[in-house]
Each structure stands twice: as structure tokens, then as C-alpha cells.
Amino acid sequence: MKWNFEEPVPREGTDCIKYDLRQETFGRADIIPMWVADMDFRTPSFITEKLRERVGHEIYGYSFRPEEYFSTMIRWLDTRHKWKVEKDWICFSxxxxxxxxxxxxxxxxxxxxxxxxxxxxxxxxxxxxxxxxxxxxxxxxxxxxxxxxxxxxxxxxxxxxxxxxxxxxxxxxxxxxxxxxxxx
Ligand SMILES: Cc1ncc(COP(=O)(O)O)c(C=O)c1O
Missing domain, CATH: 3.40.640.10 (Type I PLP-dependent aspartate aminotransferase-like (Major domain))
Structure with a gap:
């Protein structure tokens, strides 16, 4: 399955700002923290698999942004938003x-x-x-x-x-x- 929007993932006790700092942020812990756009659904497997593959390499040195980084973003913006973006407009943050x-x-x-x-x-x-x-x-x-x-x-x-x-x-x-x- 690529994604699952039915199953909530418990996040309490993971040092997450959204749940574990409710008392500090709002003065009470019995609230639904909707102030931060922080995902509650499990990350789709095609992303976690790529991350595992990267972690499995066991060397985490300096990297550059390959051509695919730009071409993927340009294709996504065009396909999804009909927005034609040039490579040299893209700036990393x-x-x-x-x-x-x-x-x-x-x-x-x-x-x-x-x-x-x-x-x-x-x-x-x-x-x-x-x-x-x-x-x-x-x-x-x-x-x-x-x-x-x-x-x-x-x-x-x-x-x-x-x-x-x-x-x-x-x-x-x-x-x-x-x-x-x-x-x-
Ligand atoms: C409207 C909006 N912009 C930006 C962010 C944070 O973005 P980033 O983590 O990429 O700085 C959030 C997080 O809740 C948000 O709600």
C-alpha cells in the first residue's frame, strides 16, 4: 500500500513538538494541536524505502544536488500546477x-x-x-x-x-x- 490515511500513528513520547510540548505551548495537554502543519499519517513506503537505501550506504558525507533533483521538481510543478520553471530559478532552502x-x-x-x-x-x-x-x-x-x-x-x-x-x-x-x- 502506498499510503494509509485510516490508521493514526501514536506520536506521544517521541520528543515531537506537536504532542509532547502541548503543556508548554498551550498551558494544557488535553488539546488537539492544529497549529503546526506536522504530518500525522505514516510516510508512504516509496519514501521510507529510499531513505533506508540511503542510510544503508553508511557514509553520510557532503552531497551535491544532482540533475534529477531539478528535473523532478520542474516536471512536478509543470504537471501539477501548469507552472513552467527554469532550472536557474530554483534555489535551495x-x-x-x-x-x-x-x-x-x-x-x-x-x-x-x-x-x-x-x-x-x-x-x-x-x-x-x-x-x-x-x-x-x-x-x-x-x-x-x-x-x-x-x-x-x-x-x-x-x-x-x-x-x-x-x-x-x-x-x-x-x-x-x-x-x-x-x-x-
Ligand atoms: C504555513 C506553513 N509554512 C511553513 C511551515 C514550516 O515549514 P518548514 O518546516 O519547511 O520550515 C509550516 C509548519 O507548520 C506551516 O504551517
Whole structure:
């Protein structure tokens, strides 16, 4: 079987932030921790098999990113998202949170305004504020359990000083995948 979304995997006692730090994070342990997009389902076997194969080599020295790293990503983005990406546009980051911080440093200057749309994953706030940029909040709107962007207020918020907006897509925590219309 490639994946199994039926069987929960107990994670308590594995030093995982999501479950083992509930008391420290929320002051109580009897909650369902939905703040972090951390997978609860077992990793599919085609991934664990590749990892086992790599671990089995027993030498973990410096590696470079082979051609397949780029061609696989380019094919995936084209097939899944109809997005044609050139190899030299791709830049490695060890995670999305480091990439958010680096993007703020690369594409904005101190004193610029950056928009985020709360409620959103907490590191989106610090990726702006830690670098002396102004944070402008354009809150999402909830109607009968369905969340949308407030596009009118977003348009009004943008000034000459606004140099970046950070989108969460699919959005944590509201669970929306933004439509092509909304993104346009
Ligand atoms: C919206 C969002 N972005 C980024 C991350 C973390 O990404 P990474 O571990 O690649 O830095 C999370 C984790 O919960 C998230 O919810």
C-alpha cells in the first residue's frame, strides 16, 4: 500500500513538538494541536524505502544536488500546477521558514511594509518583524465556516512602501487552497 490515511500513528513520547510540548505551548495537554502543519499519517513506503537505501550506504558525507533533483521538481510543478520553471530559478532552502526570512532580507529593505493575512502560522509574523520591516495585517474573513481573503481591504492596504506579501497556500490554519481567481 502506498499510503494509509485510516490508521493514526501514536506520536506521544517521541520528543515531537506537536504532542509532547502541548503543556508548554498551550498551558494544557488535553488539546488537539492544529497549529503546526506536522504530518500525522505514516510516510508512504516509496519514501521510507529510499531513505533506508540511503542510510544503508553508511557514509553520510557532503552531497551535491544532482540533475534529477531539478528535473523532478520542474516536471512536478509543470504537471501539477501548469507552472513552467527554469532550472536557474530554483534555489535551495533547508525549510520554508528559513526561506521566508531570507526572502524578507532579499526582497525588502528595513522600514518597508510586508503584508500577511492572519490567522496564520506564527513564524510569518517573526519573518517580518525580526528584520525591522513593518508588519501590516490584512485579516482573513470567516463566513459560515468558510474563510476568504478580504481583497478590497488588501487593495486599499497596498502603498508605495509595501514591497512584499507573504501567502500561505494551502493556508495554515484555515485549510483553504486559494483559487486561481483569488490568486490572480
Ligand atoms: C504555513 C506553513 N509554512 C511553513 C511551515 C514550516 O515549514 P518548514 O518546516 O519547511 O520550515 C509550516 C509548519 O507548520 C506551516 O504551517
Amino acid at each position: 533547508p525549510g520554508i521558514v528559513p526561506a521566508l526570512n531570507l526572502s524578507t532580507l532579499a526582497f525588502t529593505r528595513p522600514g518597508d511594509t510586508v503584508i500577511i493575512q492572519p490567522p496564520v502560522y506564527t513564524p510569518f509574523f517573526s519573518a517580518v518583524e525580526s528584520h525591522g520591516r513593518n508588519l501590516l495585517l490584512n485579516p482573513l474573513v470567516e463566513e459560515n465556516g468558510y474563510w476568504r481573503m478580504d481583497l478590497d481591504s488588501l487593495k486599499r492596504s497596498v502603498t508605495a512602501n509595501t514591497t512584499m506579501i507573504i501567502l500561505s497556500n494551502p493556508h495554515n490554519p484555515v485549510g483553504r487552497a486559494w483559487s486561481a481567481g483569488e490568486l490572480n
